[in-house]
Amino acid sequence: MPESTKKPSSKLLAMKFMQRSAESERREELEQVQKKELSTSEWRLEYKGEKLQKPKIRVQYEPSFLGFTDTTTLGRKSYKKFNTDLETTEEDQVSEQRLARETAEEKANEISDKDMGKRYSKGISRVAHSVSKDNKRKQTDGASNAPKRGKSNENGNKFMKPK
Amino acid sequence: MPSELKVVLPGDLIPAADENDKSQMEVDDEAPVVRLGPGLTQVQEDIVSMKAGVLKHQDTGNKWWLESNQRRYVAATGESIIGIVVARLAEYYRVDIGAAQSAILPILAFEGATKKNKPNLIPGTLVYARVILANKDMEAELQCFNPSTGKADGYGELKGGFVIKCSLGLCRRLLNPETPILSFLGEHFPFETAVGMNGRIWVNSEGPKYTILLANAIKNSEYLSEAQCKAMVDSLVDKL
Numbered sequence: 001m002p003e004s005t006k007k008p009s010s011k012l013l014a015m016k017f018m019q020r021s022a023e024s025e026r027r028e029e030l031e032q033v034q035k036k037e038l039s040t041s042e043w044r045l046e047y048k049g050e051k052l053q054k055p056k057i058r059v060q061y062e063p064s065f066l067g068f069t070d071t072t073t074l075g076r077k078s079y080k081k082f083n084t085d086l087e088t089t090e091e092d093q094v095s096e097q098r099l100a101r102e103t104a105e106e107k108a109n110e111i112s113d114k115d116m117g118k119r120y121s122k123g124i125s126r127v128a129h130s131v132s133k134d135n136k137r138k139q140t141d142g143a144s145n146a147p148k149r150g151k152s153n154e155n156g157n158k159f160m161k162p163k
Numbered sequence: 164m165p166s167e168l169k170v171v172l173p174g175d176l177i178p179a180a181d182e183n184d185k186s187q188m189e190v191d192d193e194a195p196v197v198r199l200g201p202g203l204t205q206v207q208e209d210i211v212s213m214k215a216g217v218l219k220h221q222d223t224g225n226k227w228w229l230e231s232n233q234r235r236y237v238a239a240t241g242e243s244i245i246g247i248v249v250a251r252l253a254e255y256y257r258v259d260i261g262a263a264q265s266a267i268l269p270i271l272a273f274e275g276a277t278k279k280n281k282p283n284l285i286p287g288t289l290v291y292a293r294v295i296l297a298n299k300d301m302e303a304e305l306q307c308f309n310p311s312t313g314k315a316d317g318y319g320e321l322k323g324g325f326v327i328k329c330s331l332g333l334c335r336r337l338l339n340p341e342t343p344i345l346s347f348l349g350e351h352f353p354f355e356t357a358v359g360m361n362g363r364i365w366v367n368s369e370g371p372k373y374t375i376l377l378a379n380a381i382k383n384s385e386y387l388s389e390a391q392c393k394a395m396v397d398s399l400v401d402k403l
Contacts, residue, residue: 057179058196059205063297064239065335065360068200068221068228075243075338075358076291076317079349082368086355089316094340108223 169218171229177203177210177218179227200228201239232332236261236361238294238303243318245326245359246305248288256284258292258305261361266303268292274308274315282320289321289365291357321357324367327378331362333385344384347396348377372403 012018062068074093078086111119171177179197199205202214212218216231236244238260246258249265256268268290270281284290296304309316336342337358345356354368354377366377376399384392 056208057205057210059210060196060198061204062198062200062226062228063237064241065201065228066239066241067198068219068226069335069339074317075360076356077345077358078353078355079345080353082353082355086317089314093316105223 170216171212171218172215173213175212177212177227179203179210179220179225195225198224198226200226201237202229202231203227230332232330234330234362235263236331238262238266238297238361240294240297242294242360243358244292244294244305244361245321245357245363245365246290246292246361248284248286248290250286251284256290258290260294260303260305260359261363262303264302266294266305268305268307272306272308273319274313284320289324289326291318291321291359291365293318317357321365321367324355324365325374325378326363326365327382328362329364329382330385331360333381334358334360334362334364337364337381343389344381344392344396347393348380351396351400376400376403 008018013022074090074097076086077090078084081087179199197210199210200219202212202216203210204213205211210227212229214229214231214233216229218227219230220227238244244260246260246266246268248256248268249259250257255270258266258268260266270276271278272292273282276282290305290307292305292307294303295306295310307318308314309318337345337356338360348354352368352373354366354373356367356377357365359365364381366374366381368374368377380396380399383395387395
């Protein structure tokens, strides 16, 4: 191929799509240069053997008094049947709220599954020694017991010929 | 459960952090959560009071709070309040709830309200509403129905009656069913009340003389014992 094909003509270069592609190439180059500059200018201070301390207390704010007192949140009350509609809804609400409060209290006293798991895992590591001993004993017992059980099962399930 | 009466002043250290269960810390690797109520804040590793009041503690949920009294209301989510409609805008009413900022009450936040059928409250109307959004940087948002049932359940416009202002502590006490003053009054004549946690109490009765008696009795009851309340109510009713 002749060398002249390598270089596009000035007319071709002036066309819009050629200009566009040239511009995108230029932009890419610029971006790469910028990235390089950023990565060289970025640095981080490194501490030796220092860990982030865990906070000693975890705090949760409750801005309302409602969560702390046994108040009924419905503040409307009627006496001596001044407003009968209200008195009926009031009774329902009071009982509902009491129920909600009691269930919440129960939940707070329960141990979550996660905690239970953690507690068990701790317990297991502590008792692992004695447990392994027990297991060995059980295995030997089981070895002598297992065939017996199997036999009795066979006896029980044995086909009995009707007479 | 609250054990003893402990008065704290602003800036006092609260022993909430010290009493954390050590055994629980071992299990969790993380410190247990302390729930702080109004008047308490965390400053680095300490818990410090911001108000003067009586320190209270509840073991269930490790809750600490200050039982204090003040007159300025600070909106908090879930509280029932009595507001006064100040203005009507395209989408909502602007309501004065006695806090630093006014609150907004969407026009559709009423029982059974639709775009075609919505309540028309003129400025000056009293509403009993619940705070559903409270933020120190934004206006509080109110609602006039129970979201779980979709019914009014006592919320909405308060027609007739009379509003008195009192301290927030008294309002909180009146909401407690063990507070005797309202039931003492209820033994003598029919009436209706709505207690807002923002320091406003609405009373409605059969006539002005009953309403005046109610207002006086409730205002006076703030620092009276149960026996004194009973005596006061009896003497007031005798004069009717």
